[in-house]
Amino acid sequence: MTYKTYEVRVYDNGTKIWHLDGKLNNEDGPAVEFADGNKHWYLDGIKMTEEEFNLKTKSCTGKIVEIDGKKYRLIEV
Numbered sequence: 001m002t003y004k005t006y007e008v009r010v011y012d013n014g015t016k017i018w019h020l021d022g023k024l025n026n027e028d029g030p031a032v033e034f035a036d037g038n039k040h041w042y043l044d045g046i047k048m049t050e051e052e053f054n055l056k057t058k059s060c061t062g063k064i065v066e067i068d069g070k071k072y073r074l075i076e077v
Helices: 050-058
Strands: 007-010 016-020 039-043 046-048 064-067 070-073
Touching: 039 050, 046 050
Parallel strands: none
Antiparallel strands: 007 016, 039 046, 064 070
8 A cells, every 4th residue: 555645834824735746736625725714725736626626536436446456447327
């Protein structure tokens, strides 16, 4: 099993920024959380709305799972 290693920067004013492989990215929530409460969602460096983010991350379509050493790409039916 491999784990993703995020780089998370927390600034003195409370702003938090998540990077993965040098790109803004956070699969668990906003990749940028400003101290004033504003949030921005990014996946693989691509900015999206919260709604777009939720559609991409809540679906299993396209995800790859491994069962007994064999890999399967999931689709939603």
